[in-house]
Amino acid sequence: MNKHIRLAIFDRLAAAIPEPTTELNYSTPFELLIAVVLSAQATDKGVNKATEKLFPVANTPQAILALGEDGLKDYIKTIGLFNSKAANIIKLCETLINCHHGEVPQSREALEALAGVGRKTANVILNTAFGQPTIAVDTHIFRVSNRTGLAPGKNVMDVERKLEKFVPAQHKKDAHHLLILHGRYVCMARKPRCPVCCIADLCEFKEKTS
Known part of the structure; x- marks a missing residue:
C-alpha cells in the first residue's frame, strides 16, 4: 500500500467520521x-x-x-x-x-x-x-490495520510503529479514534460491513462480504 492510498483512506474516514473521539464519558x-x-x-x-x-x-x-x-x-x-x-x-x-x-x-x-x-x-x-498524535493499538485498530493492509504487523508494537510511520501528518491526531470507530461499527471482527464501507475499494482484504 502506498502513501497516496493511505492518505485517501484517512481522508475518507475523516469525512465519514467528522468528530472522532472516545465513547467514554469524561470531563477532566x-x-x-x-x-x-x-x-x-x-x-x-x-x-x-x-x-x-x-x-x-x-x-x-x-x-x-x-x-x-x-x-x-x-x-x-x-x-x-x-x-x-x-x-x-x-x-x-x-x-x-x-x-x-x-x-x-x-x-x-x-x-x-x-x-x-x-x-x-x-x-x-x-x-x-492532551491532543498528542499518539495511537493506542487496541483490538479494533490491530484488526483494521492488518485486514486493510494499512499497517500490517504480527503484534501490537509492530502495528503501532507502522502507523506512526505511515499515517499522514494531517491525520495523526485523529487516526486513533478514526480507526477504532471504523473497526467498531463497520470493519467488525466477525462480519465486516464491506458493502457500506467508505474505503472498500482501497482495502486489501480479500474476503470482502457482499
Whole structure:
C-alpha cells in the first residue's frame, strides 16, 4: 500500500467520521484516566454506567482515596476485574498526589509509572486528553490495520510503529479514534460491513462480504 492510498483512506474516514473521539464519558483528564483504566477487558458502555455514579461522588484523586478501596469497589463492581482495578486506582491516586500534585502527567514515562497504566492506556491519555498524535493499538485498530493492509504487523508494537510511520501528518491526531470507530461499527471482527464501507475499494482484504 502506498502513501497516496493511505492518505485517501484517512481522508475518507475523516469525512465519514467528522468528530472522532472516545465513547467514554469524561470531563477532566483524571476522569478519562480512571475510565480508561476501568475499560480494560470491559465495554465503554459498561464503564460509563459505573462512572456516571462514581464521578459525581468522587472525580479527583483525593476524593477517590477518601472512598477507600472497598468504597470504590461498590461503584465499579459491575466491571470485570474490579478487585484488581480498584487496588490499582487507589495506588494510582496516591502516586498522583505524592508525585504530581494531584494532576495527570503529560509524559508517557510518568503515565506508565502509574499502577494499572500500560503503553496503550498512556497513549489514549496523551492523545485524547492532551491532543498528542499518539495511537493506542487496541483490538479494533490491530484488526483494521492488518485486514486493510494499512499497517500490517504480527503484534501490537509492530502495528503501532507502522502507523506512526505511515499515517499522514494531517491525520495523526485523529487516526486513533478514526480507526477504532471504523473497526467498531463497520470493519467488525466477525462480519465486516464491506458493502457500506467508505474505503472498500482501497482495502486489501480479500474476503470482502457482499
